[in-house]
Amino acid sequence: MARFGRTSRYRMTRSVLRRHCILLVQRAGAGLSGSPRNRSSVSNDDNGGGAGWRSASSKLLEGGATALGSVFVLGLAGYTYHWYYKSLVLRKMENAFAPGYSSLELAALGRQPALADPHSRSDVGNVEDDDWIPRTEQAIIDDIVDGSTQGQYHLVTGEKGTGKTSMLLKAMKKIDGDGIAMLEAHPDLEIFRVRLGKALDYEFHEDYIGSLFSFKGPRDTTPLLDIERAFNKMEKIALKRQEKAGKPLVLIINGIHLLQDDEGGRHLLELIQQRAELWAASSLVNVVLNSDEYWITERLMMRATRLRVLPVRDIPKGPAIAALRSFRYAAFQEDVSTDILGQVYDKVGGRLRFLSQIAKSPNMIDACDSICEKEKRWFLSQCWILGKEMDSNAEGQQEFCAAAMVIAKALVEREEAMGEDEKRDGRLPQIPLHEARQIVTRADFIQHHDHLNIVTIDPHSMMVQADSVAMQNAFREVCGQDGFEEHLQATIDRLDELESLGRTRELTIKDLWGNGAYRAVVERQEGRQNTVVSLRAIPPKADKAQA
Template sequence: MTTCIGLGTVFVGGTFYLKWYKVNVLDKIELAFEAGYDPALELVRFSTSTMVASEDSDEFEEDEPLSTWTEHLRRKEQDVIDRIIEGEEPGYYFMFLGPKGCGKGTMIFNSMAAIQADGVTLCEAHPDLEVFRLRLGKVLNFEFNEDTQAGLFQRRDPPERGPALDIEIALGKLEKVALRCAKRRGKPFVLVINNIHHFRNNEEGRDLILQLQQKAEAWAAGGILTLVFSSDDFWPFHVMRKSASRMHVISVADLEQSEAMRALTRMRRDASRNSASPEEIRSIVDVVGGRLSYLNRAARSKDMEAMAKHMLDVEKGWILSRIGLIPDCDDDQKWSSCSWLLLKEFVKMRRAQEKERDEAIASGELKPEDVGDLPLPAISWYKCRQIMTRADFMEDLDRANISIDINHNVRPDSMLTLQAAIEVIEEAGFEELLNDVRNRIHEIESLRRTRELTFKDVDKGDMIRLSVDKGGADLIATIRGRNDDDDDDDDD
């Protein structure tokens, strides 16, 4: 009897524990979307409240707040992002696409801060799926059942699962929470997956993106959760486009020249640096362009011109380290030479833009004060492949020196990249070096296509004669005709 009572108590206790644990898991996930604490947002708040640029150096010191970019300029995309993060755009999921440093993450964090991260959380992507699994569990406040004591009430071992299956379980739990909270809140939860270009562009990474996209489509159709993707590179959009029916893409680009000049002026003033003249501001923007990260770095520098020159030298060194041409090199330099062919075309288009502008000013069609910003040269994707003569190099270039928009237009990654390419291409001897490298590539490819003939049983003094008879086809036809005539004579 005592044994039966003990077993019954264990059974009833285990049953209640399992039910309580399942409910507690959902409650913890719901707490992750409550207003207040968000891990990613807290890190940003801490960094912006403890660092400030020193007035006498380019280092950062503590004790004063560091203003964010949007305090200097509210971008036109900010209103749309605010509505998305607030959950006011149900029925869709979104992708923010743009080069690194243009302000995508900052606008997302500012939108989250404005609502105290109420109903929204952010997870950073990672190439290792195990790491991404842990990050997703952290932001969702989900332990993947690793904290359960259910093993006391069951004999079987927990199943061995991979990261993809764990992620699917976490998304399933999130779906249950979103369903039960949607009616009460009156708007969907928002989950941001930031920097999805960090996923590997292989079968495993593409499968994960498809897994997330399938959930995003279902959640958008139900209006219970809005999934937001952010990417610096183009390839995730190319993967997701095939299955996208409810996806909206928001392109975030660099600021135009007038906006960049206003932003740089305000950044310079708020950084407690010496004021700069409009001519100096324009000269800096002409070098670094409208990339917010570059403008912020230049504004907080003691000498903006020196900092702009330094960033240009760094960008030039980066380009040369990735695709620098090496004369008389036997290694394969196809990627380098094809990349320079594309950059050379960008430089050619930029010079044509400048020439057209100067001619318009000289003819009086355009006043100098009315001169607007020259857009970065753009070439369509298919034409880039024709210029490079290769179709498989665009992805590597997308990660290095170019940016691709949703219209499949290819541009230099930034104005800084274009200026660095101009310096390299217009150096004396570059054209000759490029031609020499391309000729060397052709020689190596010719050697690879060469076949070796081996003759056996050849003694000393023997002679081998090889000849090329370009009229061989006529000779064969003549021989065949004679053979046919001989056959006819034999029949007679």
């Protein structure tokens, strides 16, 4: 019985193990086939293996199809984003040229209305600076801004305060800013880039699919490249406008002279000029540059073919006196005599910013004297000379100041040689640019004097004159002081002395013991211009014996 029991238990164990093995094989077959049918049919080994390979191939095809579908969806999304981004950029830039104004233009145009009551003194300060003075250049600027003038780009130049910006803003206001973008120049190219983007409503984002998933990081390009990309976008808007309206866009860059006269500033100016030349040839964009200094004109003229220079000068004597008389009568009920108005013009000329101050002042003669005194103080603070007691460290600055005094003295002498008719007409004495450079013996000083509003250079005739009538009066008063010529000559002599000392080399010999000395022998070799100086030490005893 014991043996039979052990045999029975052994057979039962084998049966259990067999069932476990069958279950393991079924589960393995189910893992290969993935279907309930294959899990139940594990007796046929050949059929189970074929079903497993077919299942692996189907999974591989399913995974590949999923990957390809994902790539397709991702590419479609990227292309859709790319198309949407480009259209959005163009729509935003197109809105920038729509009727209306940007925040900068609104700030510039947000001036008070004209006199509500011409007989009320309380409203005098609300009069626009140049509404009461007729300008012949206004019609030309109106045609440029509204797109009637095509095929050129324009440089509006003139002295500070002649009304250039005011006329541009007035022309913009007449057409409600339609098709116009305006920005202020800046010496820093990064700030210029930001201001251009604000004027064009362009944010300089890269046109690539990575922007779909992440924000753009710090720029890895230069400002010039971003400006070039902005101009590329603007060309597309200009093409649409030319097809629809038949007029070009207008891009106004105010204060272009604020660019630095260095490598970066010159590269930016060349970039703007290249675009302006191309746009003028195709009548796509009217580029208007507003400048107060001559160096911009000189730089642009070297490569210009379609450039039109529009000088804005002081108002002639007749229109200025008539407008001033009308304004004083309307605002103050004052009938000013012709003699007083002539005195006003003789003191400040036809400079618009001066006439605006004087017209609103209760006492016009006192206002003229105040303006002349300010111009004189400015001239002296920037260019006064120090005389023979000048310190050697001031040599460079005093060369600039002495040049300013020399050119001022030359202009005063030219004024004395002018006729009375020319003086009464308000014309200022002028010197050709090449002669002015010869007088100051430096070619670069005149440009710096122009930068400080001491003198100005006419871009058409290349003539140098005082920056204004008030500045010419300051020249006359300074040069007429007692002892001025002697003081100027002493300064020039001192500068020559410092320059000579700068070219002189001093030789110091040390280490003389006792009563020792050196003997210098100067020799000039025949046939040569070089002089040889030889030094020889003399012992103390030999020196005494020779003595």
